[in-house]
Amino acid sequence: xxxxxxxxxxxxxSVQKYRMDIIASNLANxxxxxxxxxxxxxxxPVFEEMVDRQTDIPLSKVRIKKVLQDPTPYKLEFDPSxxxxxxxxxxxxxxxxxxxxxxxxxxxxxxxxxxxTAFNTHKDMLLKSIDxxxx
Numbered sequence: 696x697x698x699x700x701x702x703x704x705x706x707x708x709s710v711q712k713y714r715m716d717i718i719a720s721n722l723a724n725x726x727x728x729x730x731x732x733x734x735x736x737x738x739x740p741v742f743e744e745m746v747d748r749q750t751d752i753p754l755s756k757v758r759i760k761k762v763l764q765d766p767t768p769y770k771l772e773f774d775p776s777x778x779x780x781x782x783x784x785x786x787x788x789x790x791x792x793x794x795x796x797x798x799x800x801x802x803x804x805x806x807x808x809x810x811x812t813a814f815n816t817h818k819d820m821l822l823k824s825i826d827x828x829x830x
Contacts, residue, residue, distance in 0.1 A: 699755075700817035706745070706756040707810035713759055714740050714803045718796050725791040732779045735789040737765035765790055
């Protein structure tokens with residue numbers, strides 16, 4: 696029970712790090728097309744609260760449930776000279792908005808920092824409790 700706060704903060708740290716990795720992948724692939732000419736599709740992590748399987752009681756921990764592909768339409772760019780252009784001269788580009796990704800990255804970083812602060816605060820309280828017990 697003493698370490699529950701550490702576990703909660705640790706799961707928050709883990710999912711936010713994973714979220715930042717997905718955002719970084721989205722940004723890195725903002726202009727990517729696979730070998731078949733299909734544009735990269737933005738990925739979105741979905742979180743879920745962890746539940747004790749024996750009691751169905753929420754544990755206040757979180758994990759990645761799944762990673763979805765964003766269903767928004769691809770961007771279209773008129774470039775008839777591009778070999779990937781369709782019969783109308785349009786090229787499909789990934790559905791990545793770099794500004795949106797940067798806002799998501801800042802949000803993930805702030806949440807990561809909040810979880811880190813909670814972890815360190817709980818750790819410091821545990822260490823001070825041990826010091827009090829020693830005396």
